[in-house]
Amino acid sequence: MGSIRPEVSGLIEMQLNDLLKQTSEWLKSSGPNSEIVISSRIRLARNLDKVPFPHWANKKQGEWTTEMIYKAVSEDEYLKKSIYLKLSDLDAIDKQFLVERHLMSHEHALKPDNKAIVISEEEIVSIMINEEDHLRMQVMKSGFDLSEAWNIINNIDTSLSAKLPFAFSKELGYLTACPTNAGTGMRGSVMLHLPALVMTKQINKVLAAIAKLSFTTRGLYGEGTQAAGNFFQISNQVSLGQNEEEIIENIKGIIRQIIEQENMARNALTQNNRQILEDRIYRASGILKSAYIINSAETIEMLSMLRLGQDLGIIKSIDRRLINELFILTQPAHLQKIEGKRLNAQERDVKRAALIRSRIGNIG
Numbered sequence: 044m045g046s047i048r049p050e051v052s053g054l055i056e057m058q059l060n061d062l063l064k065q066t067s068e069w070l071k072s073s074g075p076n077s078e079i080v081i082s083s084r085i086r087l088a089r090n091l092d093k094v095p096f097p098h099w100a101n102k103k104q105g106e107w108t109t110e111m112i113y114k115a116v117s118e119d120e121y122l123k124k125s126i127y128l129k130l131s132d133l134d135a136i137d138k139q140f141l142v143e144r145h146l147m148s149h150e151h152a153l154k155p156d157n158k159a160i161v162i163s164e165e166e167i168v169s170i171m172i173n174e175e176d177h178l179r180m181q182v183m184k185s186g187f188d189l190s191e192a193w194n195i196i197n198n199i200d201t202s203l204s205a206k207l208p209f210a211f212s213k214e215l216g217y218l219t220a221c222p223t224n225a226g227t228g229m230r231g232s233v234m235l236h237l238p239a240l241v242m243t244k245q246i247n248k249v250l251a252a253i254a255k256l257s258f259t260t261r262g263l264y265g266e267g268t269q270a271a272g273n274f275f276q277i278s279n280q281v282s283l284g285q286n287e288e289e290i291i292e293n294i295k296g297i298i299r300q301i302i303e304q305e306n307m308a309r310n311a312l313t314q315n316n317r318q319i320l321e322d323r324i325y326r327a328s329g330i331l332k333s334a335y336i337i338n339s340a341e342t343i344e345m346l347s348m349l350r351l352g353q354d355l356g357i358i359k360s361i362d363r364r365l366i367n368e369l370f371i372l373t374q375p376a377h378l379q380k381i382e383g384k385r386l387n388a389q390e391r392d393v394k395r396a397a398l399i400r401s402r403i404g405n406i407g
């Protein structure tokens with residue numbers, strides 16, 4: 044892995060362009076229940092023993108932590124084909140590009156000193172170094188596949204724990220910067236597309252029930268973001284007092300119920316409001332095929348309707364995977380990476396419309 048550590052901006056650009064040319068694993072629409080569940084993610088928070096948490100560490104301590112973690116990761120069998128990026132080497136668009144691909148958080152992009160990220164070849168694994176915790180490891184899989192995500196990250200965690208002294212307490216479990224992450228240090232989350240529950244005005248009731256069961260709901264880009272395009276991320280709030288398998292099973296139980304309710308809402312719309320449903324879907328299709336200027340908010344709403352049309356067999360001449368890709372490719376940093384230069388808001392709106400027309404202009 045040491046041979047791929049970036050030293051010059053040209054190499055960084057090449058590595059990021061390689062990511063741009065491929066479809067992220069979680070967008071492939073290949074996993075279970077992928078008509079409703081976009082992706083499953085398991086994240087583990089870990090800290091080095093007897094080293095200040097990132098927010099309290101001085102520059103020298105932060106540099107030492109980064110080097111220690113890099114050395115351990117570079118020797119890991121699963122991550123040997125990964126790329127390693129120091130955030131101080133990335134510009135604002137590069138960092139936003141990684142956020143849009145769900146490879147790192149908004150928080151990690153801030154104050155880049157002594158921060159880095161490791162990204163596996165297929166974007167299944169990413170490891171944020173010196174975010175809120177020394178390590179924030181995540182695995183993302185397409186569809187409803189929390190168990191496989193857990194198997195992968197558990198193996199990586201076991202491998203790294205043999206090389207790094209993780210901070211651990213017999214009473215509290217893994218020690219983390221935020222007390223709510225202590226214990227297993229695990230957050231499991233599932234991203235769902237729930238347009239029918241939104242259209243039938245049942246979504247607030249569903250989300251209220253989830254909150255009572257100690258689960259939290261976030262938007263497309265996680266903490267601090269609102270739901271857009273009918274996307275919702277459901278995750279556990281507590282990681283202390285339960286083991287990893289119990290947390291995963293609890294999440295699975297909640298998600299199965301939500302999938303069932305979304306399917307019931309889709310059936311009700313199809314049977315009772317077919318004309319209204321088709322009108323909204325075909326209007327969205329018409330806008331996407333013909334618009335010459337379109338902003339991010341409208342794009343994500345129209346793509347949501349198009350995806351629902353594909354799921355229900357109303358729109359048959361477009362692949363769900365392509366729609367998933369467009370959710371990401373039409374984001375601001377992606378548009379600028381594709382164009383190879385900075386674009387203002389209006390230029391992005393024009394570029395976005397042109398990209399969509401080129402990809403789906405011939406759908407029926």
